[in-house]
Amino acid sequence: MIGDVSEQEFQAKVIERSKQVPVVVDFWAEWCGPCRTLGPALEDAVRKRGGEVELAKVDTDANQTIAREFGIQSIPAVKAFKDGKVVAEFIGAQPPAAIESFLNEFVPSEADRLAESGDEDSLRKALEVDPRHAPSAVGLGRILLARGETEQALELLRAFPNDFIADGLAARAELSATENGSGADELQTAFAAWDGGDPGDALEKLQAVLASEQDSERKDQLRRVMVAIFTELGADHPLAREHRRRLAAALN
Numbered sequence: 001m002i003g004d005v006s007e008q009e010f011q012a013k014v015i016e017r018s019k020q021v022p023v024v025v026d027f028w029a030e031w032c033g034p035c036r037t038l039g040p041a042l043e044d045a046v047r048k049r050g051g052e053v054e055l056a057k058v059d060t061d062a063n064q065t066i067a068r069e070f071g072i073q074s075i076p077a078v079k080a081f082k083d084g085k086v087v088a089e090f091i092g093a094q095p096p097a098a099i100e101s102f103l104n105e106f107v108p109s110e111a112d113r114l115a116e117s118g119d120e121d122s123l124r125k126a127l128e129v130d131p132r133h134a135p136s137a138v139g140l141g142r143i144l145l146a147r148g149e150t151e152q153a154l155e156l157l158r159a160f161p162n163d164f165i166a167d168g169l170a171a172r173a174e175l176s177a178t179e180n181g182s183g184a185d186e187l188q189t190a191f192a193a194w195d196g197g198d199p200g201d202a203l204e205k206l207q208a209v210l211a212s213e214q215d216s217e218r219k220d221q222l223r224r225v226m227v228a229i230f231t232e233l234g235a236d237h238p239l240a241r242e243h244r245r246r247l248a249a250a251l252n
Contacts, residue, residue, distance in 0.1 A: 001046060001047065001051060001054050001055065002043050002046060002047070002054070002055040002057070003055075003056065003057065004056075004057050004058075004059065005025070005056040005057065005058055006058075006062070006063055007063045007065055007066045010056075010058070010063075010066050013056055014056050014081055015081065015084050016084070017054065018081035018082050018083060018084055018085075019083055019084055021051070021052065021053065021054055022052075022053045022054070022080055022081065022082045022087075022106050022107055023053070023054045023055075023056055023080070023081045023082075024042065024046065024053060024054070024055050024056070024078060024079070024080045024081075024103075025055075025056045025057075025058055025078065025079045025080075025081065026038070026039060026042055026055060026056070026057045026058065026076060026078055027058050027060050027067060027070070027072045027075055027076065027077040027078070027079070028057060028058070028059060028060065028075055028076050029059060029060050029061045029075055030059070030061070031061075032075050032076060034075075034076055034092060034093040035075055035076040035093075037093045038076045038078075038092075038093040038094065039057070039076070041093075041094070041095075041096055041099055042055060042078070042099060043055060044096075045096065045099045045100060045103055046103075049103065049107055052107050052108065053080075053103060053106075053107045060072055060075055070086075074091050074092070075091075076091070076092065076093060077089070077090075077091050078090050078091075078102075080102070080103075080105070080106055082106050087105070087106050088102060088105045088106055090102060109129075109130065109133075110126075110129050110130075111126040111127075111129045111130035111133040111136060112126075112133075112135070114126035114129065114136070115133065115135045115136045115139060118139055120140065120143050123136045123139045123140040123143070124140065127140065132160075134160050134163040134165075134166055137156055137157060137159070137160050137163075137166050138157075138160075138163070138165050138166050138169060140156060141153045141156055141157045141166065141169045141170075141173075142169065142195070144156065145169065145172065145173060145176070145191075146195070150173050150176050150177050151173075151177070153169070153170075153173045154170055154173040154174065154177070157169050157170035157173065158170050164227050164228055164230075164231040165228045165231050165232060166228075167224055167227075167228065168224050168225045168226075168227055168228020168229065168231070169228060170224075171220075171221040171222070171223075171224035171225050171228075172191060172221075172225050172228075174221050175187055175218065175221050175222070175225070176188075176191070178218070186205050186208060186209050187205075187206075187209055189205055190202045190203075190205035190206045190209070193205065194229060199229050199232070199233060199239060200239050202229060203226060203229060203239060203243045206222055206225060206226055206229075207226075207243065207246055207247070207250065209222060210222045210223075210247070210250050211250060219251065223247060223251065226243060226247055229243075230243070230244055
């Protein structure tokens, strides 16, 4: 997991190895004070990841060619390799929290791993580990909405206004909580289509509700729901492009 790497070993132990598991490279030198601070912190953070990432230590004095090849001008310098390419980097000594955030960019966190399970217990544990873990909030929010626990879902999801999917689900909860709102039956059919993996049908029904809606607040809630579906589809998906255009026209 952790070891010194020479120029002769770099291709095999870093570039090729990173195609199986991410490899963090610590460029350092014996005379560098900040390197002696960062090195142990990096090693500790990598050990905590249980083999999900490896650490290669490159002495820049002994391996000047590889240091020049990667443009190392100041140390400590840290580069993360994945699939043979640099995917993240930083310069200078960093506190443990910053190192953890750096590793989270390319190595699944404990919350990520728990969220992958998708069951309610795992999602709740993920949020205990990381209360700001949006994917877990989205997954748990869906479960709560499916059970009709609208208020609980709304309380959870409102804490993630900057996540488009969480915000869209919160808007869905807000719409569902309005018992006598216009297009209530059509909305529930749209939400069922969304849950059932038919975003095209969901968007068509949401567009129909939007076309007849007069209340500005509900219009915005419908917009947020559609933006969530666009986000799940991806910006370049044909359905996202078509309905984004129609949504803009409907709101003008």
